[in-house]
Amino acid sequence: MNNAKQLVLSRQEMIFADKYTIESYNIPGKELMENAGLGCSKKIKQLLKALKFQLTNSPNIAIFCGSGNNGGDGFVIARYLTEWNYKCEIYFLGSVDKMTPETKENYLKCQNLNIPITDTNVELPILDNYHVIIDAILGIGLQGIVRGFSAEVIKHINNAQKLSIAIDIPSGVDADSGQAEIAVNCQYTLTMAAIKQGLLIGQGQRVCGEIFIIDIGIPAELFTKFPPRGKLLTKESVQYPQRNSYFHKGDYGKIGIIAGSKGLTGAAIMASAAALRAGAGLVTLFHQAGLEQIFECQLIEVMTKPIQADVKEFLKEIETQDVLLLGPGIGKSDFMRDIVKAVLINWKKPLVLDADALNIIAANNWQNMLDNPQIIITPHLGEFARLQNVEIKQIYDNSLAYIDQFIQKYRCAILLKSATTIYADSQNLIFDTSGNDGLATGGSGDVLAGIFISFLGQKLPIYQAASAASFLLGKTAEKLADKRKAASIIPTDIINEIFKY
Numbered sequence: 001m002n003n004a005k006q007l008v009l010s011r012q013e014m015i016f017a018d019k020y021t022i023e024s025y026n027i028p029g030k031e032l033m034e035n036a037g038l039g040c041s042k043k044i045k046q047l048l049k050a051l052k053f054q055l056t057n058s059p060n061i062a063i064f065c066g067s068g069n070n071g072g073d074g075f076v077i078a079r080y081l082t083e084w085n086y087k088c089e090i091y092f093l094g095s096v097d098k099m100t101p102e103t104k105e106n107y108l109k110c111q112n113l114n115i116p117i118t119d120t121n122v123e124l125p126i127l128d129n130y131h132v133i134i135d136a137i138l139g140i141g142l143q144g145i146v147r148g149f150s151a152e153v154i155k156h157i158n159n160a161q162k163l164s165i166a167i168d169i170p171s172g173v174d175a176d177s178g179q180a181e182i183a184v185n186c187q188y189t190l191t192m193a194a195i196k197q198g199l200l201i202g203q204g205q206r207v208c209g210e211i212f213i214i215d216i217g218i219p220a221e222l223f224t225k226f227p228p229r230g231k232l233l234t235k236e237s238v239q240y241p242q243r244n245s246y247f248h249k250g251d252y253g254k255i256g257i258i259a260g261s262k263g264l265t266g267a268a269i270m271a272s273a274a275a276l277r278a279g280a281g282l283v284t285l286f287h288q289a290g291l292e293q294i295f296e297c298q299l300i301e302v303m304t305k306p307i308q309a310d311v312k313e314f315l316k317e318i319e320t321q322d323v324l325l326l327g328p329g330i331g332k333s334d335f336m337r338d339i340v341k342a343v344l345i346n347w348k349k350p351l352v353l354d355a356d357a358l359n360i361i362a363a364n365n366w367q368n369m370l371d372n373p374q375i376i377i378t379p380h381l382g383e384f385a386r387l388q389n390v391e392i393k394q395i396y397d398n399s400l401a402y403i404d405q406f407i408q409k410y411r412c413a414i415l416l417k418s419a420t421t422i423y424a425d426s427q428n429l430i431f432d433t434s435g436n437d438g439l440a441t442g443g444s445g446d447v448l449a450g451i452f453i454s455f456l457g458q459k460l461p462i463y464q465a466a467s468a469a470s471f472l473l474g475k476t477a478e479k480l481a482d483k484r485k486a487a488s489i490i491p492t493d494i495i496n497e498i499f500k501y
Helices: 011-024 029-050 069-083 101-112 148-160 202-207 220-225 265-277 292-298 311-320 334-346 356-363 381-388 392-397 399-409 444-457 462-480 491-497
Strands: 007-009 060-065 087-092 117-119 132-136 163-167 188-192 210-214 230-232 254-258 282-287 303-306 323-326 351-353 375-377 413-416 421-424 429-432
Touching: 007 011, 011 029, 011 220, 029 069, 029 101, 029 132, 029 163, 029 188, 029 210, 060 069, 069 087, 069 101, 069 132, 069 163, 101 117, 132 148, 254 265, 254 311, 254 444, 265 282, 265 292, 265 444, 265 491, 282 292, 282 311, 292 303, 311 334, 323 334, 323 444, 334 356, 351 356, 351 444, 356 381, 381 392, 381 399, 381 413, 392 399, 399 413, 399 421, 413 462, 421 462, 429 462, 444 462, 444 491, 462 491
Parallel strands: 060 087, 060 132, 087 117, 132 163, 163 188, 188 210, 230 429, 254 282, 254 323, 282 303, 323 351, 351 375, 375 413
Antiparallel strands: 007 230, 413 421, 421 429
16 A cells, blocks of 8 residues: 555544455455464564564564454464464463454464464463564454453563564554553554554553554555545655745745743744744734833844734734734733633634633633634643643543544644644544654744744645644754754754754
């Protein structure tokens, strides 16, 4: 599949793809399982060859298999690795009676090949002599938290601290939410056909290690005919604003930024500078009175205007702007509360709401004012939790459910900032895994907001502007890490390096 690395599937989308392939393309389920097992075996062989300096010439491999199709993939892997002279032993959790026909067929084949199979439903195996553990216990069918002896097995695998490879998804991770109370900690995950949502978010992202996609024979045209909602940003899929030597500054957008307050001027400066560096034609910073000297000294290329005390007059001043960013460093004063409310009621063009604008909305229960497809909110997990009136952990554990709930209730779009940043609106769901811990610094969000509003002003559609801004921020941080340790990266470094990578 040419674009497999750009697809992100939910549990139901993957189940549907399997079922449709079997029923409409007449490809038997056992053939898909064989393809999955063979593809994983080839990748495992490749990985072990690359890691030979860490292993013996003939590593001992423990393969943990469950009763479902994930276990069936594990049995196929055991067959191929044994055929290629690896020393394999299968540890079976579950019941033969609950196996699918394809799984049972491969279980019996392993028996006929005299591959050691140990029933592991009662006693934990000794793993000291193994170099590699392959996890094919639960797969994407799991919903909820692993309990009982299976949880003990997973803890036992983790305590062994061996090279661990998950088949499709680490056992214990929910394929939709990424939630996991206990899950196998893996260095690699070999996932079937396309990446699953749960590998990119929540605990799933922390335990999956490096992800490889295994082609199992699902026709590419199926995903063209039934395109999944989720997409993963890649350098091939991201789209930046078009530039033309015949364009003038007006063609690249009149960008209005409402930002900054006493003690928080840096947020306004960084957002404005990032907007310029990302290609904005004209940037005007609207700020609270009394800060003129700071901004005029720091922002030579940006027009700066104090916000009029008369809200109606201020609304007239911003009418000429094409797009508006509201929130970085504005504080929570009564004056800014009035400005936020006035903009929400009167502004009819694209509006990005960030930082304190979101905190003001949450504090005043103005979420209903977000019922507008021209509005894009850019919260981090804490800000989004305040908007939803829930704990941060609830957002972390089930971010996609809360995002969908929010955009169904209100028509705005969301760019949720986290280790994996998620853009969502009524039609698009985009995941961005770019970046590093250098972005875990105050001010990174202001830089992102500035890039985003710049791209909107340069006439990119909302979903493209949001995802491109996030990707550019992340990739710039990654490139900077080639020059200096990520811990030393600061937001102004990002601004100075924009579009250098």
